[in-house]
Amino acid sequence: MQIINPATGAVIDNIPADSRESLAAKYQQLKDSWRAWAATDITTRIAVILRFHALLEAERNDLAATLTAEAGKPLQQSVNEINGARTRIQWLADNAAAYLADEYMTDTPGLQEKISYEPLGIICNISAWNYPYLVGVNVFIPALIAGNAVMYKPSEYATLTGLHIERLLKKAGVPDAVFQIATGGKETGELLLDMHFDGYFFTGSYQTGLHIYQRVAPKMVPCQLELGGKDPVYIMDDISDIKAVAAGTADGAFYNNGQSCCAVERIYVHEKIYDDYIREFVQEVTSWKTGDPATPGIYIGPLTRKAQVTTLEKQVADALAKGAVLQAGGKAIPGEGYYFEPTVFTDVTHDMLLMQEESFGPIIGIMKVSSDEEALQLMQDTPYGLTAAVYSTDMERAAALLSQVNTGTGYWNCCDRVSAPLPWSGRKHSGIGATLSHQGIRAFTHPKAWHLRG
Numbered sequence: 546m547q548i549i550n551p552a553t554g555a556v557i558d559n560i561p562a563d564s565r566e567s568l569a570a571k572y573q574q575l576k577d578s579w580r581a582w583a584a585t586d587i588t589t590r591i592a593v594i595l596r597f598h599a600l601l602e603a604e605r606n607d608l609a610a611t612l613t614a615e616a617g618k619p620l621q622q623s624v625n626e627i628n629g630a631r632t633r634i635q636w637l638a639d640n641a642a643a644y645l646a647d648e649y650m651t652d653t654p655g656l657q658e659k660i661s662y663e664p665l666g667i668i669c670n671i672s673a674w675n676y677p678y679l680v681g682v683n684v685f686i687p688a689l690i691a692g693n694a695v696m697y698k699p700s701e702y703a704t705l706t707g708l709h710i711e712r713l714l715k716k717a718g719v720p721d722a723v724f725q726i727a728t729g730g731k732e733t734g735e736l737l738l739d740m741h742f743d744g745y746f747f748t749g750s751y752q753t754g755l756h757i758y759q760r761v762a763p764k765m766v767p768c769q770l771e772l773g774g775k776d777p778v779y780i781m782d783d784i785s786d787i788k789a790v791a792a793g794t795a796d797g798a799f800y801n802n803g804q805s806c807c808a809v810e811r812i813y814v815h816e817k818i819y820d821d822y823i824r825e826f827v828q829e830v831t832s833w834k835t836g837d838p839a840t841p842g843i844y845i846g847p848l849t850r851k852a853q854v855t856t857l858e859k860q861v862a863d864a865l866a867k868g869a870v871l872q873a874g875g876k877a878i879p880g881e882g883y884y885f886e887p888t889v890f891t892d893v894t895h896d897m898l899l900m901q902e903e904s905f906g907p908i909i910g911i912m913k914v915s916s917d918e919e920a921l922q923l924m925q926d927t928p929y930g931l932t933a934a935v936y937s938t939d940m941e942r943a944a945a946l947l948s949q950v951n952t953g954t955g956y957w958n959c960c961d962r963v964s965a966p967l968p969w970s971g972r973k974h975s976g977i978g979a980t981l982s983h984q985g986i987r988a989f990t991h992p993k994a995w996h997l998r999g
């Protein structure tokens with residue numbers, strides 16, 4: 546399996562992909578060892594995870610350089626991702642013991658009723674390339690703390706990062722036979738779906754998530770899917786600082802080259818401030834530097850996957866053909882690597898691919914609306930349900946609208962953010978289940994009810 550630098554198209558490494566036989570051997574190790582790990586005191590397991598947390602800090606610069614080289618993420622954004630992952634790990638380590646402890650629901654003379662939380666067993670984590678540290682720690686950290694063994698498949702576009710994760714977890718004290726990595730692409734994933742894990746946790750596209758869900762359904766084990774979105778933002782007419790809101794929402798749309806499940810993908814602006822907002826938004830986007838992601842000051846690097854360039858070109862052609870106005874960008878950048886200009890369209894409509902299909906790239910459509918009611922109707926016009934945001938000086942007005950949007954997350958005066966104490970979940974085509982928060986800790990357990998008389 547070739548590891549390609551998306552900034553240059555050059556091969557930077559070759560990694561052997563797992564075979565059916567090698568995966569079977571790794572699975573057997575997990576099966577033979579997970580009960581001993583589960584029997585280890587939770588404080589010991591947490592101490593191991595905190596050593597991993599410290600190792601991420603100690604090797605942060607080298608880890609960030611690897612991530613930038615194989616995924617094309619600007620170097621500072623790679624550093625930011627590792628820092629963010631450490632923040633999540635710390636919260637999980639600080640709170641897991643409390644949420645995994647036995648809960649006494651009734652405690653009276655002669656009768657106790659309690660709930661205990663037992664590990665699922667051996668879980669399969671098929672992870673994503675856009676934020677390999679962040680989406681990874683959402684799964685394998687609480688899974689390990691809860692006493693599970695983990696088969697971790699990093700994306701083929703973040704394999705070197707996945708190998709670093711494995712190395713540092715084991716250096717921190719996770720037993721070799723409790724965390725195994727599966728390397729390879731789609732073929733490796735299919736082999737994992739053939740195996741008998743006690744739970745499947747996937748982060749990626751709706752299409753792949755649906756395939757996984759259908760494949761593992763007959764096993765009747767937990768299957769949790771963190772999928773994509775077509776996340777809307779509505780800018781109300783009462784905002785006080787148009788320039789700041791334009792800059793913040795532009796960052797929400799284009800950070801990590803727009804390659805984020807919760808990136809802003811549709812913007813609706815009240816007609817009273819529309820022209821001013823467009824001017825400030827375009828000015829912000831055209832001020833960014835595009836280029837080699839290892840160079841300081843670069844905000845837009847290459848797309849991670851070459852195929853995504855074609856997807857964006859298709860959306861651009863469709864929007865232009867249907868009457869959209871191109872305000873910035875609009876084409877791939879010639880030369881080495883998978884670069885695409887930050888692209889802004891106005892006068893868009895919902896019959897355009899740009900406003901219906903997940904873009905996952907540096908492109909955005911901005912649409913004028915005349916009322917909150919029109920904005921709500923348009924925000925709801927999607928099969929996805931991950932996040933939605935409203936910018937306004939009036940929290941009650943914003944919350945009234947957000948409460949009617951069928952998404953797992955609502956933002957007021959912010960966007961494109963995830964916080965460990967809150968559940969990260971999608972609705973409709975954006976997924977099933979939740980990571981993070983106490984729900985994301987208990988997702989890796991079976992509750993057992995105890996009826997104790999005596």
